[in-house]
Amino acid sequence: MVTLSVDYLSEIPTQVIISGQALSFADIVAVARQHAPVTISNKALEKIRAARMVIDRLAVDDSKKVYGITTGFGHLSKMRISSDQQVELQYNLIRSHAAGVGEPLTEEVTRAMMVLLAASLARGHSGVHAEIVLTLAEMLNAGICPLIPSRGSVGASGDLAPLSHLALTLIGEGEAIYQGNKLSGEQALQQAGIKPVSLHTKEGLALINGTHLMEAIAVLAIVDAQVAVRSAEVACAMSLEGLLGSHVPLDARIHERRGQVGQIVSATRLRHLLRESALNASHQNCARVQDPYTLRCAPQVIGAVRDAVEYCATIFERELHAVTDNPLIFPDEGDVLSGGNFHGQPLALALDMLAIALAQLASFSERRVYNVIGPHDWEEKGSETTLFLTPHPGLHSGLMIAQYVAASLVNEIKVMAHPASIDSIPTSAGMEDFVSMGVTSAHKLRRVIEQTQQVLAIELLCAAQLLDFRLPLLPGTGVQQARQLVRIHVETLTKDRVLSHDIEALVQLIQSGQIAAIE
Structure with a gap:
């Protein structure tokens, strides 16, 4: 059973290391509310790279039918996607799913989403490149807060719309708050000295298929x-x-x-x-x-x-x-x-x-x-x-x-x-x-x-x-x-x-x- 300390405020870590293991409640509070810096461990990077090797092998084999890699999404999973269209598919997924509405999420919820997404991807079962997880950590440490409309998720097949808006900033699109200013995602990353992520096969899907908003x-x-x-x-x-x-x-x-x-x-x-x-x-x-x-x-x-x-x-x-x-x-x-x-x-x-x-x-x-x-x-x-x-x-x-x-x-x-x-x-x-x-x-x-x-x-x-x-x-x-x-x-x-x-x-x-x- 979980027992949260009543003195949790004094037990918040000064930094959070993502190693592929479970984060704690205190870790999430530290990043979301106290802006504790985030580091990705070498152990986590090894897990991420091992999973990516599996995806790279599948991506070049058009004969295999793998959801979200050689197929479309949801009801469109019946559609086959050739190897030369797989990267375009990932960008199309994020842009089309960024259809959220309503007031933006608060900064603390957005930051919690980001660290939870990074931690999930770092467990080595999602098949992304390490650069995605490292860039999420960089954005958190720089204080870049993607502007994410709060409404639009039905809480199944992932928090698709909210996570798509988060992913937009990661690839240099969408909008974000940086140093108190509302900027385009591209401007925010540029001013913070962070390079936008270039998506590869499966990565758009990995970014938006998760429970990270409701979990945050x-x-x-x-x-x-x-x-x-x-x-x-x-x-x-x-x-x-x-x-x-x-x-x-x-x-x-x-x-x-x-x-x-x-x-x-x-x-x-x-x-x-x-x-x-x-x-x-x-x-x-x-x-x-x-x-x-x-x-x-x-x-x-x-x-x-x-x-x-x-x-x-x-x-x-x-x-x-x-x-x-x-x-x-x-x-x-x-x-x-x-x-x-x-x-x-x-x-x-x-x-x-x-x-x-x-x-x-x-x-x-x-x-x-x-x-x-x-x-x-x-x-x-x-x-x-x-x-x-x-x-x-x-x-x-x-x-x-x-x-x-x-x-x-x-x-x-x-x-x-x-x-x-x-x-x-x-x-x-x-x-x-x-x-x-x-x-x-x-x-x-x-x-x-x-x-x-x-x-x-x-x-x-x-x-x-x-x-x-x-x-x-x-x-x-x-x-x-x-x-x-x-x-x-x-x-x-x-x-x-x-x-x-x-x-x-x-x-x-x-x-x-x-x-x-x-x-």
Whole structure:
């Protein structure tokens, strides 16, 4: 099973070496977000060259029928291509498939795509020349970012349209951003001192037949999702303390009797965040018997999200060792096998599951926000605070609208949690008769993560305000650390002010991993 370190930001490598082996989540984050330099090892170059020798032998033999080498593509695979047309075929493939639309992919997703493509080709089963992989590394190290329209992939037979736009820059066509300027691919390469790639047999197909776009989004998403889960546990502990919730439902014996791993982990962490709580000691003899589910069942719900993230991480980790090209070259046997590793269904299902899990996390958080800005009928008399957590209710609205915003975000998240992978629209004249729509799943997930972070930021804002009302009694050690961290970025609300800036500051705090790292 995959366990991502909560301190992943400090464990990012300063350089990434592509050796033909699997990359790690940290490797992808390093290249995508920290611009770590990329090197291709000699071992990988040997694998690449061995596979290329197989293709070179096939390319001169018109009698053999090999998909994408001596034939056309998709439904056109019935068409034979002579040896003198094979190079033209590769250029035609990239140009014709570069039909994407919509806003460009972000720089971090594009860079993740590039390093994933390079790593896949470097495993020695795609049959490209080493210059392609070396040039991809050069482009990453120079900071050339191909402009890739975000829409156009159905997530099967590879992320064809997006990867074609990436490949255009590689051959000196298309558009790219270099040193903050939008340039033609040719200009960007020229200014960076990089020679455009000249395509040979099979290479256009190898560049665009892969799951690298949905994989890029997935890998970055799993890191952000784990940070979100751990941040949600901190926010939940803050709310529980502020609402004078019972610690009894966190007792280890309860969770051991169910045996769900994520539940046990979440309960353990919540207990640790709540240790040495003066607030808990202050209401040991209160009349309340049970708390609402968003407090009492926190380990069960957040733990289920933890388990879902763990499952998805396993799927994505496997893909980090994959070759998703077609056909695949097996140099030891001299075989070229046509299959379907480009199909995105494993990733599409996991991407949709992750969006559903995060929708639960955000919805769970919003319900606590609603309770935090109470008071509500279930609260014990004397424990409630002023409505909307303002010292001056009536004249001031306090945090009233923060909960509205959270509710709006959760409503949108629920819409986006509808799985894209359950739909299929056949393509290529029926040859590609069942597609994954995994890139749609990926794009939705990016938005779900962003809005989940915003909901959690609102809970941090409201819970910290409620804890201020409880002073001088202090919450558990971890919760107190969280409140103090929030207060570094956002002041206590004493009178009405614009809250958007506060929420954004806390979103950035969550994204930094500092909230998730609290123990």
